[in-house]
Amino acid sequence: MGELYRKNEERNNDGLGADRTLSVATMAYSEEGNGAAAESLSSYKRLRPGDIAFEGHANKVFAFGRFVLNDAGQGIMSPRFTCLRPISIQDFSFWKYYIHYEPLMRPILIRATKLGTMMNELVVSDFLDQSIPVPSLPEQHKVGALFAKLDSLITLHQRERFADLDET
Numbered sequence: 001m002g003e004l005y006r007k008n009e010e011r012n013n014d015g016l017g018a019d020r021t022l023s024v025a026t027m028a029y030s031e032e033g034n035g036a037a038a039e040s041l042s043s044y045k046r047l048r049p050g051d052i053a054f055e056g057h058a059n060k061v062f063a064f065g066r067f068v069l070n071d072a073g074q075g076i077m078s079p080r081f082t083c084l085r086p087i088s089i090q091d092f093s094f095w096k097y098y099i100h101y102e103p104l105m106r107p108i109l110i111r112a113t114k115l116g117t118m119m120n121e122l123v124v125s126d127f128l129d130q131s132i133p134v135p136s137l138p139e140q141h142k143v144g145a146l147f148a149k150l151d152s153l154i155t156l157h158q159r160e161r162f163a164d165l166d167e168t
Contacts, residue, residue: 056119093144
């Protein structure tokens with residue numbers, strides 16, 4: 001992983017406002033922010049597209065936490081979360097799904113997390129020492145495009161289904 005990512009310590013030095021706060025759980029902007037005082041926003045971490053944030057809350061699917069790729073755009077997040085920045089060229093459509101794939105990430109996170117008081121914490125140095133199989137960039141493009149198309153089709157099907165339910 002250390003050949004792919006490095007820890008992101010970039011801070012919000014250029015003054016993005018609360019409306020650019022990204023939810024780590026959804027990687028979507030929260031227009032009202034997260035309730036933090038405006039003067040604390042300069043301590044927030046700066047996220048750029050392709051960065052991955054570690055969300056350490058355990059649940060039935062993600063026993064050790066999970067990574068969420070920022071595909072929303074420039075934003076900020078609470079400094080309590082760990083963020084990693086890619087150091088090599090990657091296909092974000094591929095990595096959005098791959099880094100979030102629990103069967104792949106579980107063994108890595110078992111070795112690279114520790115139990116915190118409220119959520120699991122990522123031990124970045126341990127994480128960066130882990131290995132993961134990575135397809136070539138052209139293969140990432142193909143797989144990422146397939147995942148994006150499947151996601152789009154599922155969303156379309158769900159909308160049609162809910163529209164049918166609304167009519168009944």
